[in-house]
Amino acid sequence: MKRLLRLTHPIHVVSGLVIWGLWFVAIYAGLSVACSVAPPESERDMLTGINVGVGLATLATTALLLWLSWASVAAGRKATLRRECYFAYLSAGVFLFSAGGTLFVGYPIVFLPPCL
Amino acid sequence: MSDDKDATLTPDIRHLHRGMAEVWANPRGLGALTVVNHTSVGLRFMVTGAVFFLIGGLLAMLIRTQLAFPDNDFMSNEIYNQVFTMHGTVMMFLFAIPILEGVAIYMIPKMIGARDLVCPRLSAFGYFCYLFGGIILVSSLLFEMAPSSGWFMYTPLSSGDYSPGRGSDFWLLGITFVEISALSAGVELVVSILRTRTEGMALHKMPLFAWYILAMALMIVVGFPPLILGSILLELERATGMPFFEVAGGGDPVLWAHLFWLFGHPEVYIIFLPGAGIVSTLIPVFARRPIVGYGWVVAAIVIMGFVSFGLWVHHMFTLGIPQLALAFFSASSMLVAIPTGIQIFVWLSTLWLGRPVMALPMLWVAGFLVIFVLGGLTGVMLALVPFNWQVHDTHFVVAHMHYVLVGGMLFPLIAGLYYWLPLISGRMPSERLGRWSFWLIFLGFNTTFLVMHWTGLLGMRRRVFTYDSAMGWDLYNLISSVGGFMMSAGVALLILDVALHFRFGRKAPQNPWNADGLEWAMPKPPTPYNFVSLPRLETRHPLWDDPALPRTIDEGRHGLNTIDHGRRETWGSDALTGKPREVVHLPTNSWWPFFAALALAVVCLCLLARLYPLAGVATLVAAVLLLRWSWENGAHPRAAPDPTVAPGQPPLHSRTLNGPGVWAMSVSHLANGSLYLSLLFGWFYLWTVAPEWRMPETSPLSLPLLAAAGIALTLGTAWLAGLVRRLDRRNDTGLAGGLYLVAGLGGLQSALLGLAIWQAPLAPTETAHDATLLVALVYVLIHALLGGLLCLLQGLRVGYGYVGAEAPMEPVVVLRLWYYNLVVYWTLLVSVWLLPTLLGGTS
Numbered sequence: 003m004k005r006l007l008r009l010t011h012p013i014h015v016v017s018g019l020v021i022w023g024l025w026f027v028a029i030y031a032g033l034s035v036a037c038s039v040a041p042p043e044s045e046r047d048m049l050t051g052i053n054v055g056v057g058l059a060t061l062a063t064t065a066l067l068l069w070l071s072w073a074s075v076a077a078g079r080k081a082t083l084r085r086e087c088y089f090a091y092l093s094a095g096v097f098l099f100s101a102g103g104t105l106f107v108g109y110p111i112v113f114l115p116p117c118l
Numbered sequence: 119m120s121d122d123k124d125a126t127l128t129p130d131i132r133h134l135h136r137g138m139a140e141v142w143a144n145p146r147g148l149g150a151l152t153v154v155n156h157t158s159v160g161l162r163f164m165v166t167g168a169v170f171f172l173i174g175g176l177l178a179m180l181i182r183t184q185l186a187f188p189d190n191d192f193m194s195n196e197i198y199n200q201v202f203t204m205h206g207t208v209m210m211f212l213f214a215i216p217i218l219e220g221v222a223i224y225m226i227p228k229m230i231g232a233r234d235l236v237c238p239r240l241s242a243f244g245y246f247c248y249l250f251g252g253i254i255l256v257s258s259l260l261f262e263m264a265p266s267s268g269w270f271m272y273t274p275l276s277s278g279d280y281s282p283g284r285g286s287d288f289w290l291l292g293i294t295f296v297e298i299s300a301l302s303a304g305v306e307l308v309v310s311i312l313r314t315r316t317e318g319m320a321l322h323k324m325p326l327f328a329w330y331i332l333a334m335a336l337m338i339v340v341g342f343p344p345l346i347l348g349s350i351l352l353e354l355e356r357a358t359g360m361p362f363f364e365v366a367g368g369g370d371p372v373l374w375a376h377l378f379w380l381f382g383h384p385e386v387y388i389i390f391l392p393g394a395g396i397v398s399t400l401i402p403v404f405a406r407r408p409i410v411g412y413g414w415v416v417a418a419i420v421i422m423g424f425v426s427f428g429l430w431v432h433h434m435f436t437l438g439i440p441q442l443a444l445a446f447f448s449a450s451s452m453l454v455a456i457p458t459g460i461q462i463f464v465w466l467s468t469l470w471l472g473r474p475v476m477a478l479p480m481l482w483v484a485g486f487l488v489i490f491v492l493g494g495l496t497g498v499m500l501a502l503v504p505f506n507w508q509v510h511d512t513h514f515v516v517a518h519m520h521y522v523l524v525g526g527m528l529f530p531l532i533a534g535l536y537y538w539l540p541l542i543s544g545r546m547p548s549e550r551l552g553r554w555s556f557w558l559i560f561l562g563f564n565t566t567f568l569v570m571h572w573t574g575l576l577g578m579r580r581r582v583f584t585y586d587s588a589m590g591w592d593l594y595n596l597i598s599s600v601g602g603f604m605m606s607a608g609v610a611l612l613i614l615d616v617a618l619h620f621r622f623g624r625k626a627p628q629n630p631w632n633a634d635g636l637e638w639a640m641p642k643p644p645t646p647y648n649f650v651s652l653p654r655l656e657t658r659h660p661l662w663d664d665p666a667l668p669r670t671i672d673e674g675r676h677g678l679n680t681i682d683h684g685r686r687e688t689w690g691s692d693a694l695t696g697k698p699r700e701v702v703h704l705p706t707n708s709w710w711p712f713f714a715a716l717a718l719a720v721v722c723l724c725l726l727a728r729l730y731p732l733a734g735v736a737t738l739v740a741a742v743l744l745l746r747w748s749w750e751n752g753a754h755p756r757a758a759p760d761p762t763v764a765p766g767q768p769p770l771h772s773r774t775l776n777g778p779g780v781w782a783m784s785v786s787h788l789a790n791g792s793l794y795l796s797l798l799f800g801w802f803y804l805w806t807v808a809p810e811w812r813m814p815e816t817s818p819l820s821l822p823l824l825a826a827a828g829i830a831l832t833l834g835t836a837w838l839a840g841l842v843r844r845l846d847r848r849n850d851t852g853l854a855g856g857l858y859l860v861a862g863l864g865g866l867q868s869a870l871l872g873l874a875i876w877q878a879p880l881a882p883t884e885t886a887h888d889a890t891l892l893v894a895l896v897y898v899l900i901h902a903l904l905g906g907l908l909c910l911l912q913g914l915r916v917g918y919g920y921v922g923a924e925a926p927m928e929p930v931v932v933l934r935l936w937y938y939n940l941v942v943y944w945t946l947l948v949s950v951w952l953l954p955t956l957l958g959g960t961s
Contacts, residue, residue: 019424033440035806085322
C-alpha cells in the first residue's frame, strides 16, 4: 500500500485526473443542489456564497495539484530506476494539466451568477 | 513458415509445433461454435461488424435518397423515423464499438506477446451476445417495428405514451444485450494488457496501441453501465409503469438524458481512441522512425480518457441548465482539445522528422488527419454555448458528428485493415483498387458532409423527413446525396479489393511494411497459438532491434516452449515490470458460452413478447449455465488438474492468490460500481430536481431488518477474509465448513433483505421514489444471493479437491465480491434510509 503513495508509482498518472474529476463532480453537484435548495437573490450577481464556495474549492484543488506536480518532478529527479523516473515525470505533466484544467473550468465563477 | 512441415526446423521443434497445433486446434463444422481462440473470435467480431456496417450504410443511402429532393415521398415519415434511428443505432452500437473490439481482441495478444486473451470463453460469450442482440435489433426493421425515437431515445418520446409499439423495447433490450458483449471485452482487454504481456515488456515499453486499447477498455467498463441502467429503468417504466422519467409520478425525463450522455459522450472517445491507436502505430512505420514523444501520447490518452467523462452536458445545452453549470461543461469541452492537439502534433512531428512512404495505409491516415482536424474544429465551435444554441439539432451537428466519427474511426480502421490484411491473409491488397476506393470515399464523404454544414447553418433541422423547396435547401441536399452515393461506390470497391486479394493478392513477405511491432514476427496467417515460444522483450521496437526474432521464436528458443503438459498457456506477468509471475493456463473450446448466450437471447425475446414467467425460467436456465461454466475452472480435471510446471517457471495461476481472475473480478466491479453510482445519481437527482418527487415523512423500510441483514453481510465478509488469510499461509483446515458458514450468512442476509422489501408498503408504479427504492433494494438482494451462492459452490469445490491450500485463488475472487457487497450495502442504507430520515420527508 505504501508503494502506491510514492509519486514514482504509475497510479499517479491518473491520480491528478481523479482529483480533477472529484472536484468537477463536487462543484457541479454542489451548484445544482445549492441552486435547488437555497438559490441566492438574482441581484447579487456573482457575489454569492455559491460562487465563493466554488472559487475556494477551485483554488484549493489547483494548489494541491500544482504541489503534486512539483513533488512528482522532485521524485523523478531522485528516482534510481528509469521506469520510476519515467512515470514520475509523466505524472508531473498530468498533475500540471489537471491544475490548469481546474482553474480554466472554475474561472467562469468570476463573470457568471450561479443559478440563472 | 511456422508449421510442423518446415524442413529447416529440427525434428524436436517440428514436434513442438505439432503439439501446439493439436492443443490449440479449432474444431470445424458445428464444433466451430465452441471455438474460443482470440484470433477466431476477433475475426468473427470484425466480419459481423462489417455486415452491420453495410446494413447501416444501406439505411444511410435510404436517408439520402429521401432527402435528395424537396417534398419527396420515397418514404413515409414513420418509416423515415425508423430508418434514421436504426442508422445511428446500428452504426454506433453494432458497427463502431464491436468492430473496434474485434480489432483489439485480434491484435492485442499478438502485439504484447501472449497466446490468447486471459478469458477466452468470455470473448466467445461476448461475441454470441453481440450476434444475437444485433440480429434481434435489426429484425425489428423487417417487422416494421423498429425504434423510431432517434438513436439516443429521449424520453418522453420513447416512453409508452408516445411510442406505444414495440420499437423502443427492441432498442432497450437489444442494446442492453449487445452491451454485455462490450463489457466482457472491456474487462478482459484491461486484464490481458496489464497481466499477460510477454517477459520484460514493462508498462512504459508496451506498444502505444496497447495504451489506447487499455484506455478504451477502461472507458467501456466505466462508461457503458449508466446506459445499461437507463435502459433497464426505461424498460421497467414501459413494461410495468414505474415512473422514473414521468414528471407526474415524481420522475424526470432529463434523468434519461443525463444517463444516456454519461455514456454517450465517452462513447465518442471510446470509438476515437482505437482509431488514434491505429494511427499512432502506422505513422512511425511509414515515417520509418520511432514516434516523437511516446510519453506525450500516453499522457494525452490518459487525459482524454478522463476529461471525456466531464463533457456529457454539452449535449444538453438547451435543456434549461443554469448558465454557470453550462460554462463548466463548455470549458471542459474546450479542454479536451488539448490532448487531441498533442496527438496531432506528435503525428505531424513524426512525419516531419521521418522519411515518409505514401503506401496505401498511409493514404487513409492522411485522409484521417484532414477530416478529423476539421471535425475537431467544429467541435470546439459547438463547445461554445451561444453557437451551440444556434445550431442545436440542425444538420450542422450531423455534419460535425460524421466528421469526427468517420474521420476519427472509419478512416483509421480502413488504414488498419490495409496495414494488417497481409497478416490476416498472408497476401497483399491491390494498390490500384485501394487508391480508387480511397479517393471515392474521401471525396464522397466531403461532398456529403462539408456541404451539410451549410444546410445546417441555413436552418435545416435534423430528423425532418422532407422539406419545402422554398427553404432554399434543395441544391445542398442534392449535392450531399450525390456525395453519399459516391462514398457507397468507394465502399463497394473496398469490399471488392479485400475479397479479390484473398485469391489474387501476391504473397506477403514476412514483414511487408518493415514494421517494428511484434505481430509481424508471427506466421501468416496466424496460428491459433500465435507464438510457439514467447520472447523476452525490453524494447518498444522488437523487429527493428532484432530482425531475426521471427526465426528464433519459430525455433522455440524463447519462453513457455513446452507442450507435453497439454495445457494452453501464456505468461501471467507483473503489471508494471512485465516479469513473469505465473503461468496462466487458459480454458479450451467449450459449448458453455454459446448456450449461455442463447439462453440470454431467449430471455430477451421473452421480455420483448412480454412473456414474463417464461423470461424468468430462461433467466434461471442462463444462470445455471453460467454457474456450470464457472465450475470447469482452477484445478478441475478439464482445466489444469496437474500443477506441474517446467523447472524454473513460476506456478500455475490457479495455484496463486493473485492470478488474473482476481484482477478480472476487480475490473468487473468497476463496471458494477459504475452502475451502482449511476443508480445513486438517479436517486439524488430525482430527489433534488424532479418537481413532483415525493419523499415520505418516515422511511417505509424497517431499520431492524435492514440492520440485521447488514450485520450478517459484515460478519460473512469478515469470516471469508479470515479464511483467505489462512489460505495465504497455506492452511485450509476447516475451509469447507467456513465457506458453508459464509454461504449461510449470505442466505440470511438475502432472507432478511427480502423480508424488508416484502414488508415495506411500496407503491412502485405510483411514485418514482418507491420505484427507485425498489430497484436499489433488488440490486443489493441479487448481490447478496450471488455472494451466498458462490460461497456454497466454493464449499462444494473444496470437497471435490478443486479448491484448497494448493489451489487457493477462487476464494480470493469471491472475497472481492463480498467486499463490494459490503460497501454497496452500507452506502445504500445511508442514502435511502439515513439521509432521508435525517433531512426529513420533504421533496
